[in-house]
Amino acid sequence: xxxxxxxxxxxxxxxxxxxxxxxxxxxxxxxxxxxxxxxxxxxxxxxxxxxxxxxxxxxxxxxxxxxxxxxxxxxxxxxxxxxxxxxxxxxxxxxxxxxxxxxxxxxxxxxxxxxxxxxxxxxxxxxxxxxxxxxxxxxxxxxxxxxxxxxxxxxxxxxxxxxxxxxxxxxxxxxxxxxxxxxxxxxxxxxxxxxxxxxxxxxxxxxxxxxxxxxxxxxxxxxxxxxxxxxxxxxxxxxxxxxxxxxxxxxxxxxxxxxxxxxxxxxxxxxxxxxxxxxxxxxxxxxxxxxxxxxxxxxxxxxxxxxxxxxxxxxxxxxxxxxxxxxxxxxxxxxxxxxxxx
Numbered sequence: 001x002x003x004x005x006x007x008x009x010x011x012x013x014x015x016x017x018x019x020x021x022x023x024x025x026x027x028x029x030x031x032x033x034x035x036x037x038x039x040x041x042x043x044x045x046x047x048x049x050x051x052x053x054x055x056x057x058x059x060x061x062x063x064x065x066x067x068x069x070x071x072x073x074x075x076x077x078x079x080x081x082x083x084x085x086x087x088x089x090x091x092x093x094x095x096x097x098x099x100x101x102x103x104x105x106x107x108x109x110x111x112x113x114x115x116x117x118x119x120x121x122x123x124x125x126x127x128x129x130x131x132x133x134x135x136x137x138x139x140x141x142x143x144x145x146x147x148x149x150x151x152x153x154x155x156x157x158x159x160x161x162x163x164x165x166x167x168x169x170x171x172x173x174x175x176x177x178x179x180x181x182x183x184x185x186x187x188x189x190x191x192x193x194x195x196x197x198x199x200x201x202x203x204x205x206x207x208x209x210x211x212x213x214x215x216x217x218x219x220x221x222x223x224x225x226x227x228x229x230x231x232x233x234x235x236x237x238x239x240x241x242x243x244x245x246x247x248x249x250x251x252x253x254x255x256x257x258x259x260x261x262x263x264x265x266x267x268x269x270x271x272x273x274x275x276x277x278x279x280x281x282x283x284x285x286x287x288x289x290x291x292x293x294x295x296x297x298x299x300x301x302x303x304x305x306x307x308x309x310x311x312x313x314x315x316x317x318x319x320x321x322x323x324x325x326x327x328x329x330x331x332x333x334x335x336x337x338x339x340x341x342x
Contacts, residue, residue: 003030007053014058017045018065018073042069042137049079051124054086055131063100064259066135068336072111073135081120081129082160082203087252088219089117089131090158090205095217096256099249100135102146102214103260108136122162122221123198140335143268144261146248147326150212155180155239157189157206162197168228172204175232183240184208199223204231206239216242216250246324247275254282257327262295264331273302276322298328 004026012035016022021038049055055077066073081089093115105113114134121129157176159169169191180187189204203221218238220231242250249257254274261270274282289295301323 004033005050005052007050007057010047010050011058011061014045014047014049015061015065017047018042018062018069040065040069042066042071042073044074046076047078048128049077051080051128053080054083054088055079055081055129056086056089056092059089059092059131059133060096060256062133063096063135064256066133067100067105067138067141068334069135069137072108072137073133074111075133075135076130077133078128078130080122080124081117081131082122082201082219082221084221087217088158088203088205088221089115089120089129091207091217091219091252093117094156094205094207095215095250096253098213098215099253099256102248103144103257104141104264105135105138108138111136119196120160120192120194121196122194122201122203129196138336140333141260141264141331143264143331144257144270144272146257146272148212149214149246149248149273150210152184152208152243153211154186155184155188155206155208157187157204158192159189159202159204160192160194161202162194163200164202164225166191166193168202168225172202172228172232175229176204176206176236179233179236179240180206200225202228204235206235208239208243214248218242218250242275245275245277247273249274251275251277251279251282254279255285258282258286258289258297261297261327261329262289262293262331263334266330266333269328270331271326271328273324273326276324278325293332295329295332300326300328302326 012024019038020041023036025034049058058077062075097115116132118130159172161169173189177187201223205219207215207217209215218235220235222231257272264270286297303323
């Protein structure tokens with residue numbers, strides 16, 4: 001069906017709450033939108049998200065806008081915390097938030113960057129989940145120089161289930177560890193029961209951490225308990241594929257790095273290594289950056305190496321031999337003119 005979806009309308013309402021003076025006009029059929037941006041103000045905001053998408057769908061936009069608000073953002077979102085279309089809130093907390101710190105969003109005089117999962121929710125229920133995202137403001141972004149991700153020294157995970165027997169968590173964890181422990185000794189998965197769910201389901205998130213403080217993660221949601229062991233191994237292999245890409249972040253967060261590079265100060269070239277391949281979404285996002293911000297990226301391989309794919313018989317994971325991609329650009333020197341000065 002043509003026209004805006006309910007979650008898109010809900011996102012526009014959230015943006016309106018984050019700003020002052022924004023105007024959104026939607027025609028009767030919902031096929032045309034006129035948006036006039038206002039000033040980013042921030043502050044304490046509470047928003048009920050549409051239950052057709054996870055709160056992470058809204059958090060990704062908030063994470064890109066919040067650092068440039070007039071006041072620190074304390075955002076409370078209510079909605080479902082897990083779905084099949086978006087990453088879980090555990091990935092946002094353990095992967096995206098530390099990445100924001102690496103990109104230059106640090107604590108200011110009064111506020112620290114933080115994210116808290118108050119309660120979880122799955123499915124369209126009245127008792128929705130709740131999260132709180134706190135983000136300080138920045139005056140400007142320092143040019144990035146993120147070339148080395150470091151070696152993975154531990155893997156953490158979260159397995160949640162709703163209206164299901166606890167034995168499925170054990171089956172999932174053992175299946176995932178059977179793959180991961182062959183490469184990393186320090187693997188630990190936390191299990192949790194979700195009360196706010198309208199139907200039986202389970203989900204999991206796996207996150208890797210390097211000794212230099214870079215994180216990558218994968219997540220999944222499923223309603224078939226018989227798939228617990230199969231999905232445990234599949235998730236472990238997906239995480240290992242993200243690790244093998246040799247980038248400073250996983251493929252789902254590449255766009256965020258590109259955005260902050262384009263907005264950084266212009267006295268120095270920003271550079272980073274984003275793995276051996278760019279996602280389709282990242283490529284399209286870079287095109288939009290070039291179109292609207294007039295910033296072009298220089299794309300090159302870190303080293304010349306034969307591109308091939310091999311399969312490790314021990315863990316049955318396809319290991320990609322492509323060289324990592326290096327991105328370089330000169331930012332537009334975005335300055336937060338709305339920030340209060342002392």
